[in-house]
Amino acid sequence: MTEPVSISLTVNGATHDLVVAPRKTLADVLREDLGLTGTHVGCEHGVCGACTILIDGAPARACLTYAVQMEGHELTTIEAVAKSGELTPLQRALTQVHGLQCGFCTPGIVLTFEVWLRDNPDPDEAGVREALSGNICRCTGYQNIVKAVLAAAAEMRRGAGA
Structure with missing residues (x-):
């Protein structure tokens, strides 16, 4: 399946309706499509941890996850930490x-x-x-x-x- 897919992602409490390639990683969608560049891409093999986000409250590697897998899940990126401006x-x-x-x-x-x-x-x-x-x-x-x-x-x- 190579045709773009419509998905709805909940990221940092906001819902985003997107059309993405089925093989596009979550890290790339966060950075390129949503402008959430705090999620870094280092090794692209899930080893370095730079792309770590929270999926349903648990740490996960965004470089190893396809965005299309994330419909129905709550995603949290570094941008949601200390939203009030006060450091944790x-x-x-x-x-x-x-x-x-x-x-x-x-x-x-x-x-x-x-x-x-x-x-x-x-x-x-x-x-x-x-x-x-x-x-x-x-x-x-x-x-x-x-x-x-x-x-x-x-x-x-x-x-x-x-």
Whole structure:
């Protein structure tokens, strides 16, 4: 099937009616058709994590997903994080401890850990490193990313009264 297909995608709470090629990846639709360029495309093999978005609240690789598969699912991109303009504890911690440099990997890391920290409110370094294993960062050496996640978790616990 090579004819374009009509689809309706729900992205960051908004519905978008599109006509796309059946083999067009979700990453390409987000970037090219919807202008949501925070979803980065790195390896195009699902290894680097730069294209991570949330599908129904779970981290997933947009470069490995066809857009036509996403009808009926809720998609969240980095653009929906901190919509109010106020940084999340994780975003704040990444800036405070220099857990980012060029920023290419940052959207995927932020989306991965925004979800992960909800399920792991009191992580240890080993757990953070394991969760980070799906994201490649060529700049930081990871140590400050790990520090940022641990700092964000501590801030979130304080905010929750723990």
